[in-house]
Amino acid sequence: MAKGRTEMEVGSDGVAVIYVANPPVNALSIDVLFSLKGHYEEALRRNDVKAIVLTGSGRSFSAGLDISAFADIRKPEQLKDHCILIESMTDIFEDAGKPSVAAIDGPALGGGLELSMVCQARISTPNAQLGLTELQFGVIPGFGGTQRLPRLVGLTKALEMMMLSKPINAEEAHELGLVDAVVSPNDLLNDARRWALDICESKRPWVQALYKTDKLESPEVAREILNSARVLSRKQAANLQHPLVCIDAVEEGIVSGPRAGLRKQVPGITDLGLTPRKVSKVAIVGCGLMGSVIATALILSHYPVILKEVNEKSLNAGIDRIKENLLSRVRKGKMTKEKYEKTLSLLTGVLDYEKFKTVDLAIEAVVENVKLKQQIFAELEQHCPSHCILATNTSTIDLNLIGEKTNSQERIVGTHFFAPAHIMPLLEIVRTPRASLQAVVTLLDVGKKIKKTPIVVGNCTGFAVYRMFFPYTQAALLLVDHGMDVYKIDQACTEFGMSIGPFRMTDLVGFGVALATGMQFLENFPELVYKLMLIPLMVEDKRTGEASQKGFYRYEGKRKASPDPEIMNYVNESRRIAGATPDPELLKLDNSAIAEMVFFPVINEACRVLGEGIAFKASDLDIASIFGMGFPPYRGGIMHWADSIGARRICTMLSEWEMKYDQFFKPCSHLLERAGAGLPLSASATMMMNQAKTKILGGC
Numbered sequence: 112m113a114k115g116r117t118e119m120e121v122g123s124d125g126v127a128v129i130y131v132a133n134p135p136v137n138a139l140s141i142d143v144l145f146s147l148k149g150h151y152e153e154a155l156r157r158n159d160v161k162a163i164v165l166t167g168s169g170r171s172f173s174a175g176l177d178i179s180a181f182a183d184i185r186k187p188e189q190l191k192d193h194c195i196l197i198e199s200m201t202d203i204f205e206d207a208g209k210p211s212v213a214a215i216d217g218p219a220l221g222g223g224l225e226l227s228m229v230c231q232a233r234i235s236t237p238n239a240q241l242g243l244t245e246l247q248f249g250v251i252p253g254f255g256g257t258q259r260l261p262r263l264v265g266l267t268k269a270l271e272m273m274m275l276s277k278p279i280n281a282e283e284a285h286e287l288g289l290v291d292a293v294v295s296p297n298d299l300l301n302d303a304r305r306w307a308l309d310i311c312e313s314k315r316p317w318v319q320a321l322y323k324t325d326k327l328e329s330p331e332v333a334r335e336i337l338n339s340a341r342v343l344s345r346k347q348a349a350n351l352q353h354p355l356v357c358i359d360a361v362e363e364g365i366v367s368g369p370r371a372g373l374r375k376q377v378p379g380i381t382d383l384g385l386t387p388r389k390v391s392k393v394a395i396v397g398c399g400l401m402g403s404v405i406a407t408a409l410i411l412s413h414y415p416v417i418l419k420e421v422n423e424k425s426l427n428a429g430i431d432r433i434k435e436n437l438l439s440r441v442r443k444g445k446m447t448k449e450k451y452e453k454t455l456s457l458l459t460g461v462l463d464y465e466k467f468k469t470v471d472l473a474i475e476a477v478v479e480n481v482k483l484k485q486q487i488f489a490e491l492e493q494h495c496p497s498h499c500i501l502a503t504n505t506s507t508i509d510l511n512l513i514g515e516k517t518n519s520q521e522r523i524v525g526t527h528f529f530a531p532a533h534i535m536p537l538l539e540i541v542r543t544p545r546a547s548l549q550a551v552v553t554l555l556d557v558g559k560k561i562k563k564t565p566i567v568v569g570n571c572t573g574f575a576v577y578r579m580f581f582p583y584t585q586a587a588l589l590l591v592d593h594g595m596d597v598y599k600i601d602q603a604c605t606e607f608g609m610s611i612g613p614f615r616m617t618d619l620v621g622f623g624v625a626l627a628t629g630m631q632f633l634e635n636f637p638e639l640v641y642k643l644m645l646i647p648l649m650v651e652d653k654r655t656g657e658a659s660q661k662g663f664y665r666y667e668g669k670r671k672a673s674p675d676p677e678i679m680n681y682v683n684e685s686r687r688i689a690g691a692t693p694d695p696e697l698l699k700l701d702n703s704a705i706a707e708m709v710f711f712p713v714i715n716e717a718c719r720v721l722g723e724g725i726a727f728k729a730s731d732l733d734i735a736s737i738f739g740m741g742f743p744p745y746r747g748g749i750m751h752w753a754d755s756i757g758a759r760r761i762c763t764m765l766s767e768w769e770m771k772y773d774q775f776f777k778p779c780s781h782l783l784e785r786a787g788a789g790l791p792l793s794a795s796a797t798m799m800m801n802q803a804k805t806k807i808l809g810g811c
């Protein structure tokens with residue numbers, strides 16, 4: 112049976128409208144592509160057709176190449192065959208004597224956007240999402256996107272869109288020139304028809320994106336931009352080749368012309384050599400905020416989920432939260448009512464462990480209480496089959512402690528989701544030295560299936576991400592004790608590129624969680640913790656963050672935060688207890704200097720995490736900082752940014768602040784060594800050794 116098709120209607124105005132019809136997202140299956148080619152050729156042949164409008168049926172233009180077909184492609188040559196078919200088709204579109212206009216509603220992603228860029232113009236609704244998202248699947252844009260996108264939006268933006276696999280909205284696309292007009296869904300087809308006829312009548316330009324040059328940078332500037340993209344790509348994922356192939360294809364097009372660039376494309380599928388076990392059913396213990404979002408992500412990716420709570424009330428509250436998560440998709444038109452019912456039917460609520468005997472993965476997501484977690488893991492060991500992976504969603508607690516009461520250390524692994532889990536894409540998979548690699552490999556597979564970006568890290572309190580970012584709030588609180596203004600610090604951090612500052616973030620997370628995390632760190636790393644009083648003082652007065660409507664900010668209505676002059680009472684008391692003298696020099700700092708005082712301690716801790724082997728490479732910390740903590744992506748991640756400043760300067764500043772304010776700033780040995788050797792912070796121990804050897808030999 113054919114998997115999708117196209118349909119064509121020719122109007123009395125001489126416009127042929129071709130619809131891609133492959134619900135739900137009009138993916139470009141091989142059947143769709145053949146049908147599209149047929150309809151295009153027919154439209155070009157017919158005398159009653161003057162112009163063509165390409166659109167999608169339903170609320171989607173096209174989500175690109177049918178990714179389910181990737182599984183059937185055994186050899187790279189097969190993918191190449193698809194691309195040859197498409198190349199010949201895009202040539203027909205582009206070189207035809209009749210203009211085409213793309214009418215875009217909803218997603219136009221990957222091959223979908225690429226097809227639209229072959230058209231002479233693109234008209235969209237405000238709901239359009241446009242992006243070349245191929246790299247996330249291990250392939251490069253194969254329908255000419257590497258050539259046409261830079262010519263439509265400029266090289267820097269095109270590389271950013273491809274490297275991050277992140278779509279942009281209609282408004283931005285319009286500003287960039289990727290979309291020619293944004294109109295209401297009701298006007299979309301008529302306006303696209305009119306635009307196409309205007310091109311026929313020379314009232315609007317006949318644009319061929321492939322041969323545009325006005326947005327392209329000069330070759331010297333282009334080379335610089337491309338080289339920076341290569342450096343960043345190697346840093347972010349040293350072993351991935353396809354982003355580099357993508358950059359090469361873009362460069363080839365700029366140096367030798369777009370046709371040469373098109374030929375350069377040899378899409379490859381990443382092969383990590385992993386053989387994950389099949390996970391057919393998952394159990395979740397605890398359906399508070401985190402448990403219910405994890406359950407939502409799993410059922411949305413077709414995993415049947417058993418959800419356990421201690422009583423009917425908590426269970427129903429959790430199920431209601433999951434229903435609400437799904438219903439919000441229905442309201443936004445992202446999910447049909449039937450799909451909602453089907454998805455929800457994958458969820459089973461329980462109050463005991465009876466149904467756990469058939470699960471392949473159990474995830475504990477209860478509050479951060481060591482004793483409770485230990486008890487749950489002992490129960491899981493008793494009720495789950497022996498192959499079942501036992502995972503914990505703890506954000507800070509050492510896994511060895513959690514598994515202390517079991518004999519199952521080899522199958523206990525951390526799956527640390529980040530709040531808000533439906534927005535933050537990172538998943539930290541925590542591996543103790545005793546955990547089996549098979550369990551980690553299987554979890555990596557589950558993580559990708561539920562559309563997260565998983566990184567594997569070592570085990571310790573806070574793991575890699577929270578450890579690295581714990582000093583973010585700590586530094587901010589220390590600066591307040593030394594005279595700085597709470598809101599000025601938040602402003603400096605948002606100006607630096609964070610979506611919210613440390614105080615707004617603490618309000619969002621809640622002071623209870625912040626204090627519990629602080630206690631864990633204090634117990635395990637007492638020498639690294641700045642002993643703050645400000646938050647406990649506020650908690651005493653029942654100010655506990657956004658949930659209580661009062662934290663560092665005052666909240667009215669939904670998420671509306673305003674500064675609260677009352678907090679100065681707590682600040683003054685905290686300064687008195689800390690015995691800290693306000694430093695007038697701090698008040699003279701501009702926002703970028705304030706951001707350095709907040710982020711240099713984060714770099715210091717990231718170095719410590721790397722030095723201890725909790726993170727395996729600096730680029731993992733770059734990814735973790737962007738996807739887990741919202742570090743601004745354009746700065747390339749925390750370690751990349753640090754190396755752009757230089758280890759020496761960071762080290763000097765931290766030492767100065769250590770002397771002046773607190774030992775909290777003391778530079779760690781990883782940082783001191785790299786600063787001393789003049790090496791980047793990402794330099795491995797081997798690089799350090801090699802440099803030392805060279806120095807000794809040089810000295811001889």
Ligand SMILES: C[C@H](O)CC(=O)SCCNC(=O)CCNC(=O)[C@H](O)C(C)(C)COP(=O)(O)OP(=O)(O)OC[C@H]1O[C@@H](n2cnc3c(N)ncnc32)[C@H](O)[C@@H]1OP(=O)(O)O
Nearest residue numbers: 138174175176177178179218220221222244252253254445
């Ligand atoms: C050679 C070319 O250059 C290569 C390519 O084109 S590679 C493909 C690039 N395309 C993409 O990256 C798009 C991936 N898809 C998405 O981002 C999102 O699905 C979307 C934004 C289109 C829609 O999101 P949302 O509304 O939340 O719906 P979502 O549940 O994700 O998808 C609906 C269904 O469409 C399927 N789907 C989405 N994109 C698909 C694709 N490209 N191919 C096949 N199926 C696809 C999903 O698997 C899902 O199936 P299900 O109902 O059986 O679970």
